[in-house]
Amino acid sequence: MLEPTTAAALPTSDADPFAPEHLRNPEPLHRALREAGPVVRLSRYHVHALARYEEVHAALGDWQTFQSGAGVGLANFHHEKPWRQPSLLLEADPPHHDAPRRVLREILAPSALRRLRETWQAVAEDLVDTVLAEQGTEFDAFDALASAFPLRVFPDAVGIGPDGRDNLLPYGNMAFNAFGPRNDLVAADAGRVAELSGWVNTRCAREALGEDGFGARIWAAADRGELTHEQAPLVVRSLLTAGVDTTVHGLAATLYAFATHPDQWQRLRERPESARVVFDEAVRWQSPVQTFFRTATTDVTIAGVRISEGTKILMFLGAANRDPDRWTDPDRFDLGRDPSGHVGFGMGIHQCVGQHVARLEAETLMTALARRVGHIELAGEPRRHLNNTLRSWASLPIRIRRAA
Numbered sequence: 001m002l003e004p005t006t007a008a009a010l011p012t013s014d015a016d017p018f019a020p021e022h023l024r025n026p027e028p029l030h031r032a033l034r035e036a037g038p039v040v041r042l043s044r045y046h047v048h049a050l051a052r053y054e055e056v057h058a059a060l061g062d063w064q065t066f067q068s069g070a071g072v073g074l075a076n077f078h079h080e081k082p083w084r085q086p087s088l089l090l091e092a093d094p095p096h097h098d099a100p101r102r103v104l105r106e107i108l109a110p111s112a113l114r115r116l117r118e119t120w121q122a123v124a125e126d127l128v129d130t131v132l133a134e135q136g137t138e139f140d141a142f143d144a145l146a147s148a149f150p151l152r153v154f155p156d157a158v159g160i161g162p163d164g165r166d167n168l169l170p171y172g173n174m175a176f177n178a179f180g181p182r183n184d185l186v187a188a189d190a191g192r193v194a195e196l197s198g199w200v201n202t203r204c205a206r207e208a209l210g211e212d213g214f215g216a217r218i219w220a221a222a223d224r225g226e227l228t229h230e231q232a233p234l235v236v237r238s239l240l241t242a243g244v245d246t247t248v249h250g251l252a253a254t255l256y257a258f259a260t261h262p263d264q265w266q267r268l269r270e271r272p273e274s275a276r277v278v279f280d281e282a283v284r285w286q287s288p289v290q291t292f293f294r295t296a297t298t299d300v301t302i303a304g305v306r307i308s309e310g311t312k313i314l315m316f317l318g319a320a321n322r323d324p325d326r327w328t329d330p331d332r333f334d335l336g337r338d339p340s341g342h343v344g345f346g347m348g349i350h351q352c353v354g355q356h357v358a359r360l361e362a363e364t365l366m367t368a369l370a371r372r373v374g375h376i377e378l379a380g381e382p383r384r385h386l387n388n389t390l391r392s393w394a395s396l397p398i399r400i401r402r403a404a
C-alpha cells in the first residue's frame, strides 16, 4: 500500500492561470500542470488544480463530493456574497438543481430544436451570401460570421425583443470574467455591472418574451407547476448568460481551426455530413470554456492527495481535452478522430444543457460556408480577447476562395 501523499509532497505552482500570458496562450501552463502531477496546488489562490483528463473527468462526474453550490468560480459563496443571485442550474446542486435542469433539458432537446433547423439554415445561407457579396474575399470572420450568426438566430429563439441586443456579449463576458479572481479583467467590467444586469433581468420577465420562444416555454413550465414562478426568470437568465458568448467563441474557434488546417476544410467539403462532428472537435481542440471550479464537500483523496473540505478545485477543461494520455496527437485539429468524451461541455449532471443548440448553430453555419467556400486561410494575425474563463476572440482576419 502506498501511503497517502502528504501535503509536503504535493506539487505546487505559483503560476497565475488568469494572468494575460496564460490566457493568451494556455497550452504551456496546461502541459506543466499535467506533468507536475494529478493534483497541483496553486499557491497564489489557495486552491487545488486538476489538469489531467482522468481526474477532471472523474471529479466532474462526482457532484456529491465536488459541489457547484458554493459557486463554480474562485469565490466561495458560503463566505463571499456572489455578484448576482446564483444560477439555479450552474451554481446549484441536487435536489434544487433538478427541476430547472429537467425543464431546460426538455426545451433544448434535439427533438425540440427540429423546428429551428430550416430557419437557421436559411439564415446561415443568407448571412454567408451577404458577407461574400459585400465584403468579398477578405474579412474579419469573428465579426462577420462567428458573432453575427448567433446574434441573428439565438435571441430570436429565446424570444427577446430587438432592442439592446448589443448588451448580450458584454453581459456574458462579464459573467465569465466573474468566475476568476478580481483582477484587471473584472475591474474593467465593474462600471457596467448594474446597467447590463438591469437590462438582462428585465428581458427575463414573461411580458418581455415572445410567445413561441425558449423563454415562453420556461414560463409555461412554471404554469404547469414544473418550476415556481420565482424560478422562471432565473432560468431564462441562464439562457441569456450562457448561450451567446459560448457559441460566438466556439464558432470562432471552429473557423480558426479551418483557417489553420486547410486539409480539414477539404475533408469537410468532401463529406458535408461531417459538419456535425466538426464543432465537437473544435470544442475539444480550443475549449472555449477553459475552466470551472468545484468545491470539496468533505475531506477527499484524489490520486493519493488529501484535499480538505471546503477547498476550491480548479478544473482545467482545456488541459484535459489535450491530455496525451487520453488523446492521440492531442494538439492536432483532426476530423478523423472521435472527439466524444471531451470535457469542453463539461461532464456529468451539469454538462452543457444548451449543447444541441450550439451544435445546430455550428452545423448550419458551417454547411452554408462549405457550400460556397473552397479554401480558407488567415489573412493576418488573429487577436484574442482576454477573459478569465473563455478562450475568446477579438478578431479573426481570413481570406477565402470561392468554391468552383
Ligand code: OVM
Residues within 6 Å of the ligand: 087, 088, 089, 090, 091, 172, 175, 176, 237, 238, 239, 241, 242
Ligand atoms: C447560468 C450559466 C450556465 C453556464 C455557464 C454560465 C456564465 C452561466 O446558468 O447562468 O456562464
